[in-house]
Amino acid sequence: MICPKRTSELLDIHLAPFKDKDPAWEIGISKIAGRGVVATRHLKRGEIIFRDSPLLIGLAAHEEDSLNACSVCMILLPDTRFMCRQGCGLPVCSLCAKKKQHKTDCDLFRSWGPNEPEVANSVIIRLLCVARAINLNKDQRDLIYCLQANLDNNHRTEVRNAAKCFKKFPTDKKVIEIMNRTVAVIRTNGFDKTTDRTNDNQEFNYRALYPLFGVMNHDCIPNSYYTFEEKTNNMIVRAAVDIPEGFEITTTYTKLFTGNIARHLFLKMKKNFTCKCPRCSDPTEKGAYISGLYCRDTSCNGLVVPEITGLPHPNWNCLECKQKSTHAQMMKSQDFASGAINAKNNSNSLRTLIQYLNEKSDQFIPDSNHVIIDAKLSVLQRLNQSREDCSEELAANTRLRYSRDIMQVMDKLGMGDSLVRTQLQEQVRKEEERRAIKQAAEAEKQRKLAELQEKAAEADKLLAALAANGDETAAAIIAAETAPSCAPTGATAPTPAPAAELA
Numbered sequence: 072m073i074c075p076k077r078t079s080e081l082l083d084i085h086l087a088p089f090k091d092k093d094p095a096w097e098i099g100i101s102k103i104a105g106r107g108v109v110a111t112r113h114l115k116r117g118e119i120i121f122r123d124s125p126l127l128i129g130l131a132a133h134e135e136d137s138l139n140a141c142s143v144c145m146i147l148l149p150d151t152r153f154m155c156r157q158g159c160g161l162p163v164c165s166l167c168a169k170k171k172q173h174k175t176d177c178d179l180f181r182s183w184g185p186n187e188p189e190v191a192n193s194v195i196i197r198l199l200c201v202a203r204a205i206n207l208n209k210d211q212r213d214l215i216y217c218l219q220a221n222l223d224n225n226h227r228t229e230v231r232n233a234a235k236c237f238k239k240f241p242t243d244k245k246v247i248e249i250m251n252r253t254v255a256v257i258r259t260n261g262f263d264k265t266t267d268r269t270n271d272n273q274e275f276n277y278r279a280l281y282p283l284f285g286v287m288n289h290d291c292i293p294n295s296y297y298t299f300e301e302k303t304n305n306m307i308v309r310a311a312v313d314i315p316e317g318f319e320i321t322t323t324y325t326k327l328f329t330g331n332i333a334r335h336l337f338l339k340m341k342k343n344f345t346c347k348c349p350r351c352s353d354p355t356e357k358g359a360y361i362s363g364l365y366c367r368d369t370s371c372n373g374l375v376v377p378e379i380t381g382l383p384h385p386n387w388n389c390l391e392c393k394q395k396s397t398h399a400q401m402m403k404s405q406d407f408a409s410g411a412i413n414a415k416n417n418s419n420s421l422r423t424l425i426q427y428l429n430e431k432s433d434q435f436i437p438d439s440n441h442v443i444i445d446a447k448l449s450v451l452q453r454l455n456q457s458r459e460d461c462s463e464e465l466a467a468n469t470r471l472r473y474s475r476d477i478m479q480v481m482d483k484l485g486m487g488d489s490l491v492r493t494q495l496q497e498q499v500r501k502e503e504e505r506r507a508i509k510q511a512a513e514a515e516k517q518r519k520l521a522e523l524q525e526k527a528a529e530a531d532k533l534l535a536a537l538a539a540n541g542d543e544t545a546a547a548i549i550a551a552e553t554a555p556s557c558a559p560t561g562a563t564a565p566t567p568a569p570a571a572e573l574a
């Protein structure tokens with residue numbers, strides 16, 4: 072492990088533009104693994120802990136059909152004529168083509184002679200983030216070397232493949248080593264499009280290395296969460312819960328609602344470690360039963376969970392009848408459920424998906440299962456874009472119900488704040504506000520009606536009194552004066568409107 076002091080020095084240089092004189096964090100020896108980020112004082116839930124800027128950032132270029140983004144500002148460009156005319160093989164917008172960053176990138180890639188500079192090639196575009204490490208200054212380069220790098224067998228593959236796309240790719244061992252190391256450092260500590268490392272379903276389509284964030288260790292119930300500033304791509308890390316002084320600040324490398332087994336596999340294969348946090352050690356995941364499935368015995372209503380955690384193929388146990396099942400048996404149920412829900416999710420009708428989730432799916436998969444949580448999140452996301460084929464009432468009820476369901480799972484897991492929770496809270500707040508406005512309008516209608524009824528009753532009484540006194544003319548005048556304001560539209564004087572009719 073590299074000394075936390077040296078890491079701090081290099082991070083201070085990197086973070087100097089933020090001018091944080093009294094940081095709420097420091098780099099220390101972690102109880103979880105190697106170095107970690109530790110709170111220097113008590114942090115309140117929601118408080119900003121630090122800002123970080125990307126030391127390296129570039130297009131992820133994972134999909135061939137989305138290569139038309141500018142390699143500097145990363146904004147999508149019109150479909151034609153977006154490649155640099157200097158022949159570097161990089162897409163660039165007309166504004167960024169004049170910027171210093173592009174000149175540096177362009178000079179580097181042109182000197183390597185791309186085979187087909189006019190064609191957008193995902194391998195070349197993807198390499199840019201890594202190749203930018205070559206032009207960093209010494210402190211920045213040292214910072215890269217200071218971060219952990221899990222050097223697996225294929226961390227050299229990317230650079231090796233990229234070399235085939237250029238005529239004069241560098242052969243200098245030092246240059247190749249910098250790039251290979253950078254690939255490994257990004258894989259261990261960085262982002263490579265949201266799907267690879269995000270805890271919040273956030274859109275982040277780049278490949279990037281945030282050095283301070285890179286020192287944070289993982290916990291499946293993290294005590295911090297992060298967001299990105301759209302203009303700068305800077306990251307803001309906040310406390311998800313109150314964090315006492317001296318406690319390690321953790322993040323999660325996996326999605327929040329992935330079950331124990333899938334998280335275990337992801338962390339083992341992609342991040343090279345086995346997590347031993349309390350959620351991972353508990354087959355019920357703190358009673359949230361995110362991996363829970365129904366017992367195979369149809370006469371039993373019990374939930375089945377993995378017998379022990381931390382294994383890729385555990386046996387499963389019914390919590391009710393104690394029947395054991397093999398992993399393969401339970402995966403059949405899980406795959407069947409995932410297939411059914413995904414088929415409904417991919418169909419065009421959002422209303423059908425909602426009906427299916429509300430009425431059918433719990434016959435074969437518990438509501439607590441991650442497939443259902445993901446489907447509900449997907450419904451909420453679709454509803455945010457449009458109501459599709461749902462009535463206003465169905466959309467509103469679904470928003471409220473699913474947001475509350477998912478927050479309940481978060482509460483069971485003991486999760487604090489996160490971007491997802493903020494979004495769900497906002498959905499609930501809006502829906503409760505809409506309902507309160509509707510209720511207030513209904514109450515106001517009722518109040519006015521009662522007022523009218525009261526007036527009509529008073530008029531009835533007056534009329535009766537006048538009639539009893541034999542004052543027929545006065546009664547007719549009163550009836551004519553009161554009826555238009557009390558009676559429903561269309562009622563005509565002189566006949567007094569009976570109170571029942573007004574309702």
Ligand SMILES: C[S@@+](CC[C@H](N)C(=O)[O-])C[C@H]1O[C@@H](n2cnc3c(N)ncnc32)[C@H](O)[C@@H]1O
Nearest residue numbers: 104105106219259260285286287288289342344
């Ligand atoms: C982004 S780095 C975190 C910082 C790292 N501890 C360091 O000293 O630089 C990720 C690596 O830290 C280790 N790590 C992070 N969280 C861990 C955890 N919960 N349990 C075990 N190892 C963990 C793993 O080796 C992982 O590949």
